[in-house]
Amino acid sequence: MNERGEQMQESHSVHRLETTVDWPPGNVAGYLVDCDEPVLFDTGMAGDDRREELIADLSEHGYELADVEHLVLTHPHTDHVGQVPAVLDAADPEVYAPAGVEERFERDVDELEAAVRENARLAGVQGGFLDKAVEMSVESLERDRGLLPSDAVDHWLPAGETVEIGPLTAETIHTPGHQADHLCYRTELDGDRVLFSGDMALGTFRPVAMHKGFDHGYEDAISGFYTALDRLGERDVDRVFTGHDQPHAEFDEVVERDREGLDHLLERTAEALENGSGETAVDIAYQRSGDRNMEYLVIETASALAHLEAEGVVTGETDEHGVRRYETA
Numbered sequence: 279m280n281e282r283g284e285q286m287q288e289s290h291s292v293h294r295l296e297t298t299v300d301w302p303p304g305n306v307a308g309y310l311v312d313c314d315e316p317v318l319f320d321t322g323m324a325g326d327d328r329r330e331e332l333i334a335d336l337s338e339h340g341y342e343l344a345d346v347e348h349l350v351l352t353h354p355h356t357d358h359v360g361q362v363p364a365v366l367d368a369a370d371p372e373v374y375a376p377a378g379v380e381e382r383f384e385r386d387v388d389e390l391e392a393a394v395r396e397n398a399r400l401a402g403v404q405g406g407f408l409d410k411a412v413e414m415s416v417e418s419l420e421r422d423r424g425l426l427p428s429d430a431v432d433h434w435l436p437a438g439e440t441v442e443i444g445p446l447t448a449e450t451i452h453t454p455g456h457q458a459d460h461l462c463y464r465t466e467l468d469g470d471r472v473l474f475s476g477d478m479a480l481g482t483f484r485p486v487a488m489h490k491g492f493d494h495g496y497e498d499a500i501s502g503f504y505t506a507l508d509r510l511g512e513r514d515v516d517r518v519f520t521g522h523d524q525p526h527a528e529f530d531e532v533v534e535r536d537r538e539g540l541d542h543l544l545e546r547t548a549e550a551l552e553n554g555s556g557e558t559a560v561d562i563a564y565q566r567s568g569d570r571n572m573e574y575l576v577i578e579t580a581s582a583l584a585h586l587e588a589e590g591v592v593t594g595e596t597d598e599h600g601v602r603r604y605e606t607a
């Protein structure tokens with residue numbers, strides 16, 4: 279019996295396939311479930327050198343790209359769908375993606391531009407930064423739908439259902455907040471309840487609430503994130519295969535940590551208004567940014583302010599320049 283066959287008899291090994299990213303934490307992971315019909319959850323970062331990393335990782339476990347029979351995506355960010363083209367070039371897998379992605383990828387570019395311009399301006403983004411924000415959101419859409427062509431997807435997976443993924447039976451858990459369509463996949467492997475969690479329930483940090491970027495609906499990022507954590511919190515999970523850093527078994531703890539992280543974000547945002555150190559999303563995000571990427575923090579802060587406003591904690595008014603200014607209610 280070959281090496282792979284021996285492993286199969288013992289257990290469904292899950293192999294972590296790491297590619298490099300240029301932002302913290304510096305790595306992103308896909309996972310290959312070793313079984314009759316190999317299943318790959320997420321593919322890693324885009325780029326030719328990353329493709330070589332993925333191929334090298336696969337070959338360490340006795341696999342090549344051509345062996346992938348089922349390809350499952352958690353969410354359409356470049357560092358997760360980046361090597362879909364490489365897999366499709368080499369293999370002919372069944373492809374599974376969250377149902378919400380299909381419609382998101384059909385977003386009209388002119389409408390997206392107009393929405394982002396309006397919403398980023400509301401947040402206080404101005405001048406060249408505003409043009410940049412608009413440009414970046416169009417680039418992201420075009421890049422991500424180029425990497426994961428809709429016509430390559432065989433199964434648009436509904437949220438909150440039990441689905442068959444080749445040899446696996448999995449529950450799809452809709453976990454918006456980081457990304458609006460994000461699905462986590464819960465399944466059982468050798469008696470363990472495992473979660474392929476994408477960018478949720480990470481062992482080392484809470485992912486930024488980017489949700490829909492600055493497209494319409496950005497203001498639901500925080501409430502969506504809380505809903506996602508509620509859904510996750512109701513599940514029993516023994517082991518989490520995360521999209522960044524190492525898999526872990528601290529599921530309940532990290533779900534709670536992320537809930538506290540959101541609470542803290544809302545508290546700090548409300549405090550900044552109260553102590554008069556800012557009145558727009560940009561003002562407040564700037565205070566938080568340190569050496570981190572401002573762009574995503576502004577989106578997160580704008581949605582935090584919208585959340586606080588909906589809860590009646592703060593009030594907002596849009597000025598003559600289209601900038602929304604907040605104060606404590």
Ligand SMILES: [Zn+2]
Pocket residue numbers: 353355456457477
């Ligand atoms: Zn992501």
